[in-house]
């Protein structure tokens with residue numbers, strides 16, 4: 001379907017088209033389309049823009065990734081479909097390993113996602129032939145790599161499920177999530193929850209990483225001063241304001 005560039009919700013509609021194409025190509029699962037709809041609903045409430053508390057979390061996330069000894073970016077079907085280039089660019093600039101890790105795991109889909117990431121420049125993507133299990137997880141999400149998620153000290157987990165976020169925190173990793181749902185278990189469990197739309201979040205984290213890379217003092221300051229509870233309280237205030245605005249104007253777009 002051709003979407004006119006002038007459409008007020010062009011970006012959002014394009015993301016839907018991208019996901020449907022990726023579903024047809026066997027990258028995204030049907031459940032991923034449903035998950036995206038939930039994300040869209042929250043993005044609508046935040047005005048489809050990155051709010052200030054999310055920027056604070058993104059900057060802290062960039063600092064933690066730069067400071068990490070073994071940083072890893074975890075990629076699932078939706079993330080590969082929507083943001084493969086951004087993931088690869090971020091992985092290069094940290095530098096971090098990439099691991100394909102799927103909730104609805106099939107070996108064929110792991111391979112297709114690895115190939116998609118390689119087409120946009122990724123090297124040595126992990127995910128096939130996992131050699132470790134995240135303890136306490138029943139799902140196939142537990143399958144991981146010693147040189148990847150399993151052995152990481154800092155993990156970026158966009159569009160995660162709460163169980164693995166919790167299990168990774170139990171392993172004493174610093175878990176940076178990206179999830180538009182401010183109430184999800186992932187957001188509540190993560191060490192640094194980024195409540196923002198995936199592609200915007202990855203662009204911002206990359207930009208902050210570029211800014212911070214030569215500033216070790218600022219990196220240390222950020223990792224010491226980021227306060228999750230304060231950040232979440234600010235985020236809930238934005239959400240409240242957003243809802244009040246919708247009531248006052250009778251809706252958004």
Ligand code: PTJ
Nearest residue numbers: 032035036038039076077102103104159179180181197198
């Ligand atoms: O590819 P797989 O097999 O690993 O499966 C991927 C999905 C996303 C289906 C799987 O991880 C899943 O079921 O996730 P959940 O538990 O539905 O959680 C996904 C969360 O991501 C939800 O809370 C959504 O609000 C949020 N979300 C969806 N799209 C976006 C998003 N957050 C930010 N940006 C988005 N584009």
